[in-house]
Amino acid sequence: MKTLSDQAVGTAHGKIILIGEHAVVYNEPAIAMPFMATPVEVIIEKINGGSVISSSYYQGLLQTVPDSLKNLKSLIQSICSDLNQPVDGLSISISSLIPPERGMGSSAAVATALVRALFAYFERDIAHDTLLNYVEISEKIAHGNPSGLDARVTSSASPIYYKKNSHFASIPLHVSGYLIAADTGMKGQTKKAVRDVARQMERASHQTLTIIKKIGHLTEEARLAIQDDHVELLGELLTLSHDCLKQINVSNDRLDHLVDTAIKNHALGAKLTGGGRGGCMIALARTAKQAKLIAHKLMENGAVETWIHALGENSNE
Numbered sequence: 001m002k003t004l005s006d007q008a009v010g011t012a013h014g015k016i017i018l019i020g021e022h023a024v025v026y027n028e029p030a031i032a033m034p035f036m037a038t039p040v041e042v043i044i045e046k047i048n049g050g051s052v053i054s055s056s057y058y059q060g061l062l063q064t065v066p067d068s069l070k071n072l073k074s075l076i077q078s079i080c081s082d083l084n085q086p087v088d089g090l091s092i093s094i095s096s097l098i099p100p101e102r103g104m105g106s107s108a109a110v111a112t113a114l115v116r117a118l119f120a121y122f123e124r125d126i127a128h129d130t131l132l133n134y135v136e137i138s139e140k141i142a143h144g145n146p147s148g149l150d151a152r153v154t155s156s157a158s159p160i161y162y163k164k165n166s167h168f169a170s171i172p173l174h175v176s177g178y179l180i181a182a183d184t185g186m187k188g189q190t191k192k193a194v195r196d197v198a199r200q201m202e203r204a205s206h207q208t209l210t211i212i213k214k215i216g217h218l219t220e221e222a223r224l225a226i227q228d229d230h231v232e233l234l235g236e237l238l239t240l241s242h243d244c245l246k247q248i249n250v251s252n253d254r255l256d257h258l259v260d261t262a263i264k265n266h267a268l269g270a271k272l273t274g275g276g277r278g279g280c281m282i283a284l285a286r287t288a289k290q291a292k293l294i295a296h297k298l299m300e301n302g303a304v305e306t307w308i309h310a311l312g313e314n315s316n317e
């Protein structure tokens, strides 16, 4: 983050949930990592007249943003009001390499970069907890009932173990393996999926709670597997958690097909990542060669983009 006289820049990055999505909304733990391959940058410059937003999906006045950007509009209004600044006179330019609506934390990362840019522009320091509170305003509009995980990881430089309202800790992800992330090319439906799981909790609370608790248990085991560098076990736990996510209906055919493809091609484990019903999946491989082969097979089987991340390296970037 830097401040120039008439310009300020805020940055953030995407995230990948290794294990624990959905269950984390119900106070179970999750493990997630920052995904530096997908950066976000917001640049704010001074202009005359009404504020404007420029992004790949909208260019125009802040006052007339489409519904998909209402979260950012509320955020800008709240911050300007809290800092006693006018909402006019801002040119806000958003650039992001995170594919939107793919469970990679796009909305939280854009909000994080925006909050940082606004505070830098108004030459004010911001405590991390204040940043998280602002991002939550935006995430509540975007997702309904966010756990706070996305806000934490997209603003953090380290992988984290996270429990809603109670606990978070940076954990080194020095496992000797490679993570492949693949985009199904389909928009995920985090908000709807989170709402549907909430309905299942109301209707079949015992059954759904049992699955949620099982995901929490698998996440705790994954934490130990990471600590002890048991990459094979970690892979098995990822696949078991995908089975749980299927049981609460947050997967879909395309995700299941990519998960099966990864497993057939010797991945140690695979699962959807993020909100599900589209978006992205991840797979774990022992070697870089296997990771490349799996990524290639995923592309042949419908993925539109893949990324490979060496877990033993850069995990504390």
Ligand SMILES: C[C@@](O)(CCO)CC(=O)[O-]
Pocket (backbone or CB within 6 Å): 017, 020, 021, 022, 023, 024, 025, 103, 104, 105, 143, 145, 146, 147, 148, 149, 150, 190, 194, 274, 275
């Ligand atoms: C599905 C979910 O667990 C992760 C979305 O990236 C929702 C949340 O944690 O707010």
